[in-house]
Amino acid sequence: MTGTDTAPTIETVFRIEAARIIAGVTRVVRDIGIAEELAQDALVAALEQWPRSGVPDKPGAWLMATAKHRAIDLVRRKETYARKLAEVGRTLEDVPPPPEPGDPEDIDDDLLRLIFTSCHPVLSTQARIALTLRLLGGLTTEEIARAYLSSEPTVAQRIVRAKRTLAKAGVPFEVPYGEDRGARLSSVLEVIYLIFNEGYSATSGENLVRPVLCEDALRLARVLQGLMPDEPEVHGLAALLEFQGSRLPTRTGPDGELVLLADQDRSKWDRLLIRRGMAALRRAGVGEYSLQAAIAACHARANRYADTDWTMIASLYERLMALTPSPVVELNRAVAVAMAYGPQAGLEIVDALAELGSLSDYHLLPSVRGDLLERLGRTAEARAEFERAAALTGNARERDLLLARAERIRKLPLPPMFVLSPLPNRFRRRRFEVQPRC
């Protein structure tokens, strides 16, 4: 292909290859900021040359080679400079090591190194997320700012600072092995999980979900699955996100309102993603993401809400609690226990949690408590809990739903007979979906 129509092709190829190019170049220059600039330089070179020479057979390889050549030049210039400095009796601390010979086998390792570097614990969570979305998700700072309802300069600043922090801390460009590996991998998984979660239930703003963030997180999880096929927790995370992603289209109603798990139209759950989730789950392990995925699989397996295996879910939450004790997991367990063994059993767990006080400003605690109280017929207390929950949430959609529930109780108090008799089925239908955020 020659002529002016090459520009879109170049940009498409670059978008596909950018992360790998940045990764490959970082191994040479040991600085992801410089690597990103050199990758951009290669793009500019392609935009100049390809319209005349035609798109090369392997455009990705061309871009990579061009960026790496520039990187090697840069390193050589620095070395020369360093030698001259040394000759005049000075030392330069930051002389980069000589470039290793390029081996195509290393490309994927480079990509992994880039993921591990972007998610390095030396960075704040926000910085890790921004850097990962920028370098691996290929999002512009503007797109990241929009997704996180932040300003573009703020995000740009955050990314610049993150790169500087990595350089200053001398973070090696490597995939850690041995003792360090588990902790570092969990930082990587956490970043992907948090990106997905922000898309799945936005912590603030008018929109309940931001599917773009979910899709970016899912893609990152799938990439990681391809790069680290022997890590069970990677498959666990991927499985979890596939399951959650399969429900995304049914989580909001026509006016953007939240639709609870019980009320979702299951015929619209994405069967392809569920199938992918099940496949990933078969390769998953017994860690926190794998257990969460197993819970999500229970929901995915139930063709109707009434078919949900709550006993299994309650026991999975118990295992999750033993593995990663957290009040949020315990709150989720309370919901599952209530479903499996009745609202009173659930309420006892919630009350114990409330006494601990650690979730005192978390809106889902009063929200779940309100639900259980309503089912026990303690309507006045339930209403107060829903109102309290509404005051605590930062998401407008969730607030609307909670206020609507409080209002509904005000209008339709349950007849006292329900206090003592088992709840009829129609009252069993109102349930909460709780998204674990541990």
Add this chain to the structure above:
Amino acid sequence: MPRFLSIAYHDENNRPTAPPSPELQQKMGELFEEITKAGVVLDMAELTPTSQATRGSLVDGKVQYTDGPFTEAKEVVGGYTVIQAKDKAEALEWMKRFLEVQGQYDGTTVEVREILEG
């Protein structure tokens, strides 16, 4: 992110009978690895030949069945891929890479169609 269905057509009457050469197998393996690691493929499959297929058609309100092979068709669907990409240009770039490997079977055609969402 939109999804795309890539439908691969080939001429069933002129399929190579020999198994793919080691080089081709290696190239196919590399491509498969590449698309897996890029995280874009949601689903992919090769279909059995039309000799094992059955068509149903509604004639005068009744379902009539025709067993394969459908030799009258010049091109039949040989396989499909569901990918998720930022836009059609990206989907076409992946199609191109696929064809560069599969194109060694001359006459392979791939059609990329966006899947209607919602």
